[in-house]
Amino acid sequence: MADKSLPLKIVQVLPALNSGGVERGTVELARELVRGGHKSVVISAGGRMVEGLVAEGSEHIEMPVHRKSLMSLLQVRPMRRLLTELQADIVHVRSRAPAWIVWLAWRGMDSAARPKLVSTFHGMYSVNFYSAVMARAEHMIAISNCVKNYMQSNYGVADQKITLIPRGLDPAAFNREACTPQWRDALFAEYPELKGKHLILMPGRLTRWKGQEAFLDMMARLVRLRQDCHGVVVGDAEPGKQHYYDELIAQRDALGLADKVTFVGHRSDIAAFYALAAVTCHMSNKEEPFGRTVPESLATGTPVVAYDRGGASESLNAGFPQGLVPADDVVAFAVRVDDLIDADAEIKLPENYYLSSQLASTLGVYRRLIAQR
DSSP, X not given: OOOXXXXXXXXXXXXXXXXXXXXXXXXXXXXXXXXXXXXXXXXXXXXXXXXXXXXXXXXXXXXXXXXXXXXXXXXXXXXXXXXXXXXXXXXXEOSHHHHHHHHHHHHTSOTTTSOEEEEEEOSOOOSSTTGGGGGGSSEEEESSHHHHHHHHHHHOOOGGGEEEOOOOBOTTTSSXXXXXHHHXXXXXXHOGGGTTSEEEEEESOBOGGGOHHHHHHHXXXXXXXXXXXXXXXXXXXXXXXXXXXXXXXXXXXXXXXTTXXXXXXXXXXXXXXXXXXXXXXXXXXXXXXXXXXXXXXXXXXXXXXXXXXXXXXXXXXXXXXXXXXOTTOHHHHHHHHHHHHTSOOOOOOOGGGBHHHHHHHHHHHHHHXXXXX
């Protein structure tokens, strides 16, 4: 067996470090690895999260691993040289385009000296040759049971090659204290329409499948039930999709919600919004692999209402099953939000949704693989 006291050198590879659940998960795991005395290296095409990653003790190597193009194959040899130089224990891929580069590079290395190869399925990838590279790793991590079942049904991955590890969150970041009086005063100064209202939070990138349109329909019904609430949409449009934001604003105004729903754009203080909100909403119109917003909000003590499907359903079942409503039932959703605004919510988020558990489980995967060498 591998010595559990020995520090490891872990290389994580993903397309870029701008925003999103995969990116945040990578940065958080890197930070926890450093705190645990391990060496952390992240390879990506760069982005706004690099500065924080490096400040927390990881090394970042910029490399164009993000392009979904045959031109990316030009990066295979440089990646092989880099992995040889780094002499890492583990290389952990988190997305398909970089996974192809890494797998082709790794396959050409000396099998006795190369790092062990791990992949995380962050989603239910389309079933084709391109996606199948994620199943070529020596071991795979699934972020939820619905993802694990998808891997087994569509890629034939054996049960012993999959470890279920939910994305962990940092309790130091997601708690009631995130919403300080100074932060709240600054928010109300910027958005005075929020003061004195029960805030109904809708976090997530502005994209059609996240459900912002359904949220606006739900708010139109909710404000007919009560006038003391205000919707807050946190998130910005994806690059090149500003038109969707314009559509949402037009829908909001057509529903008579111009003074009832505020769009605040991309925010780095989402934990404070969770802690301030009366209810957080999760309304994705298809199965979401995990749904970070559910456990993050629950960790701050704020109840969540979500459709009963996908990874969001799993985490809500684990921590606050009262928040589940039938999928796509906007009427039931509004009624449940109304009920929870004045209720005393009993929230119990299990330990396996926290970073300490994720780190221990992930290190367990790494060490078991190394022991097989």
